[in-house]
Amino acid sequence: DTEVTQTPKHLVMGMTNKKSLKCEQHMGHRAMYWYKQKAKKPPELMFVYSYEKLSINESVPSRFSPECPNSSLLNLHLHALQPEDSALYLCASSQGEEYNEQFFGPGTRLTVL
Amino acid sequence: GQNIDQPTEMTATEGAIVQINCTYQTSGFNGLFWYQQHAGEAPTFLSYNVLDGLEEKGRFSSFLSRSKGYSYLLLKELQMKDSASYLCAVLDSNYQLIWGAGTKLIIKP
Numbered sequence: 001d002t003e004v005t006q007t008p009k010h011l012v013m014g015m016t017n018k019k020s021l022k023c024e025q026h027m028g029h030r031a032m033y034w035y036k037q038k039a040k041k042p043p044e045l046m047f048v049y050s051y052e053k054l055s056i057n058e059s060v061p062s063r064f065s066p067e068c069p070n071s072s073l074l075n076l077h078l079h080a081l082q083p084e085d086s087a088l089y090l091c092a093s094s095q096g097e098e099y100n101e102q103f104f105g106p107g108t109r110l111t112v113l
Numbered sequence: 114g115q116n117i118d119q120p121t122e123m124t125a126t127e128g129a130i131v132q133i134n135c136t137y138q139t140s141g142f143n144g145l146f147w148y149q150q151h152a153g154e155a156p157t158f159l160s161y162n163v164l165d166g167l168e169e170k171g172r173f174s175s176f177l178s179r180s181k182g183y184s185y186l187l188l189k190e191l192q193m194k195d196s197a198s199y200l201c202a203v204l205d206s207n208y209q210l211i212w213g214a215g216t217k218l219i220i221k222p
Contacts, residue, residue, distance in 0.1 A: 040215075040217075041214065041215075042200055042202075042212035042213060042214055042215055043156065043212060045209070045210070056209070088153075090155055090156075101146070101158055101161055102158070102210065103158070104155035104156050104157070105155060106154065106155050107154070107155050109153075
């Protein structure tokens, strides 16, 4: 299994909703990442988990809350988002943080109304 | 600061060759990646260079010169499906991936 899966593929939510994005990989990778990507821009790193511990938090607002229940799963909990948070949210994984060939999931297209 | 420059857009003809350049200034260097991204899809890995020289992989090749802070991605025998954005990314001294803005490649018949 050499892929990263993400659910849902599309999500539309209101500003008062609470939702979660899910990411899963079964490649034995020990580092997992959340990125946010706006149209025609490169991915922006949000969070990095290494060995199930949060190692990097790139000054992301608290309305985004990551969780790593185990080495294969990564969640991103969303609460009280703003319309400007609408973007493609990408999950990626790599063997470790030091060799950073990252495998990306297909992304979740999020729209905040 | 950290900076990665690549052209915003390039156009090439089906069957031809195109070279996409990337220059970088980063705090440390632990390798350079090229990713391909089709519109609305996730990036997919193309190549990784950490030593100077040319790495060839089928129709795609990637070159690195660390002393010049320069890389290029060479695409041969262009196909319509090669129309995509090509992202250059550098692994810095903290092993963080610093991304360029991407080059949109348009292939014409």
